[in-house]
Amino acid sequence: MHEHETRILKLLKEKRISSLEDIEESLGIDADAAMWALDGLSKSGAVKVSKIKTYGVEIVNEGKDYLKLFPEEELVRSIGRKGQEKLSEIKDNVALLWAKKNNWIELREGYAKLTKVGAAANGAEYAQRKVLEGLADADEDKVGILFEKNKAEVDTLVKRGLLRVKERERISRIEITDAGTKLSGTKPEGGMGELTREMILSKSWVGKDFKKYDVNASSEMLYPARQHMMHEFIDVVRNTWLNMGFSEMEGPIVESAFWVFDALFSPQDHPTRDMQDTFFLSNPKQIDIEDVEMLGRVKKAHEAAWKEKWQESLAKQALLRTHTTSVSARYIKKFANAVESSYPIKLFSVGRVYRNESIDYKHLAELYQTDGIIIGNNLTFANLIDTLKRFYSQLGIEDIKFKPSYFPFVEPGLEAYYYDEKRKCTTELCGAGIIRKEITTAMGTNKTVLAWGIGIERLLMHFFEVDSITDLYRNDLWWLRNRKKIEV
């Protein structure tokens, strides 16, 4: 028996019943050591340790704001006031989802109206909020009671990501058994304790035994520092391209509309060039484009195809790029006149792209994309299909299929997809095609360019299941320390 075990047993023999705090205090040993000793004692049947479950709760994310009013309550109030509300005017998807789930509203012909249940709920007490409120200022004991009573609501709150719950065990009572009473007289077990520098140098260990340890005794939980999940996956993608002989491209995040839209043949009145969808900048407002000849060629191509006047001022607008294809466009120009023997030139990029979105579990305003191009002679659709198949195959996605699709900068265009066995559904993988002649000509090359763009988050979600896309960008220590590994 270890010294701590002997002392604990002695104490318990006097008191019969004790607590962890009492042992720590009476014997002056820390909680870890006491736990370790109690573990050993209860395994040998000398003491009986009773534990109770406790819950640590933390209200996270929007939960704190919801304490006042849940968005679905707000929506029901608003509809209640107006009689009905146009669906297109309801911006809060979370509110809509839950109001529908609760059967508070019905949707008809583009309008949301209150149901009978909804009318009754309007202004009444909302179970989810009541529980959240209760938990906000409950102590450990009260939390336990609230949990038992409101299992369903608690589950819902956790699923909505408003509440984080950690189950803990607490020792409530320590009791000596008859076997323990008998044991308590025995002396501490012989043998040496921890090995020390002195023992090694003096060879005092020769011919002696070491005390036996309980190999199952609990030890401290360690959290190694780790790479961020997105970084880990971006390097998987980068290495895949590098292994396939593709070199890396880099280009600006803050771009002119020219490289994001005009150079890629997107008409100037196209809806994606709307403030609603793209982050245009108020500072700086404009970014200059130096190559005047190229501007002339782009203007010519646009006016011939779209039959509208092309305005240089619109091309100069500063914005956050909406895709990394803008980087590809810059490199098509850069390698327009390379040494003939250097073709085919294979390039890829990985970078952040931006959409003017309200952020929720399905949408982010800032995402990652990987783009690729091959510039050369006699490149065909068959080459494009081969390249994409090889890329996905290295990530373990086999049997991908191709169907026609439309993107303004390629012709012909395709979409790759596959059947996801795990989720039992068809999943889109990427868009690709042969860059339009109007674009390559304007960039000053007569080569063929194969091109594709892949959303990184969606690809990652193939390997790593999360409830919400926002989880991919979580930066709290709990997540950084405990997230699973990505299994590619």
Next chain:
Amino acid sequence: MATIDYSIKDLNDYGISEDKLPKLVESIGMEIEGIKDGEATMNITPNRPDLLDIVGFKRALLSFSGKIVPKDNFYSMDKEPAMEITVEDSVKSVRPYIAAMVVRNADLSGNKLKYLINFTEKLCDTYGRRRKKLAIGLHNLDAIKGPLVYDAVHDGELVPLGESKKMKFEEVIRKHGKGIEYGSIITANNPKALYPFLSDSKNVLSLIPITNSNITRVLGSTRNLLVELTGTSINAVMDALGMIACSFIDSGAEVQPCAIVYKNRTMNTPQLSYREFRIKKFSVDKTIGVIIDDNQMVTLANKMGHTAAKYGNFLLVGVPPYRLDVLNEQDVVEDLAIAYGYDRIQPLPVGGFSIGVPEDYRDYSNSASSLMIGLGFSEAMNTYLTNEKLNFESVAHKYEPASVVSIAYAKTEVTTMLRTSILPQLLQNLGQSMHERMPQKLFEIGSAFGVEKGRIKETHLMGVVSEHSKANFAEMKSVVEAMMRQLGSGKYSIEDLDDPAFIKGRCACIRIDGKTVGHFGEIAPQVLENFKLEEPVVAAEIMIDRMRKV
């Protein structure tokens, strides 16, 4: 992407069975979003507005499956005009172009009227840029008492569609649903405050592009129609009218042109003409990467609705007037590839040997990242988008708008600018980790942005934070010096710095050759309070590309 609903039963009546539908739709590059209550919702890509029409949709699917073969010059319009529209000069500054046609013996029974209305509405929404570029009016021809005039005035009135009382133009724009929705098209950039309208000898038929009059309302029983299109682009109105004309011709109605009489010229609309392309057969093989024989090429073109004939080494292709998306030969080749079937194309490796070379910066930042993980710091990755409150206010820094990359219009107030520093977000991350075990150590490598003399400046930064009860200046100095030794040349100096985010007298900057490359120190307690942090925090921020060995 626009969606449109077609009844499965109606498609079936056209000879397209439900079981073959999904494969066929996919083959032509579209998608079925879902099927519910006997209605299939189609996703139509923006290049093919002709498929927003059930007649066009049917035509495409039946051609693709070989059930109909396109005939030469099936769509043509060499008839005498059935009606005249006089265009007044006043419309020039508001909405200069109009095109129109007369349709006789149309069948709008059953769902057909609904399909026609959905088609024209979606067409105006997408191709017509929400009626700005193009708007369509459908009228009951029998209720029109010619002659027609397209004019613009300051003031006028009509009974809007679905209403019973006359309203003034100005009132329609202010009060009527469609007026509120589309009024700005007219009121914006219209200094003379003119309202464009179409009228016959008695009444206003349409307040353009807002609403038609109730007088010419089209019903399921209507047989004869006037279809008018107005817009800002002559090409857009002509092309779209041609597309609608093809739809009526296909459904068996008779289409007659209208004469549009401008002051100095008269023009008949619609003008239905095929665009001819000479495709080098070699160019098809070269694009797809599959060798296709001559006869098969003709069949492939026919499957996509084009007329086609062999001519020496060329394939002569006639593109029908409803295919607005075909701009050049490359577009025709795409159609041939679609008809051939993407899944039949055998993959072929790209030739040539190449070595994949990573970006220098990525390699460098990856080694910095490994070092930090070795020192026990977990990696965070925050967004470059942030807001003034977090980026400046929370760390007691002054917001200087001129030097910040700012978003003109953002949907949420948390994404109004690009970050100038990583530390505020890292402090926020610590704030979100209140209940986690100490010490809490984080780092992040990424970009920050600024504007200098109107130009964008992107900097690669590394931010480091450490929070625990014994966190102090010396700890962060050790970390910074380890980085300088391992990644930099090791030649640097450390000097005092005043930064309101840090405790005065406990903050330093790192300098190489007289240039500042970063700073570090103990975070000031009032800043900790802003993030609800309860333990001391030390932090560093280094411009990693400036500290590298040159």
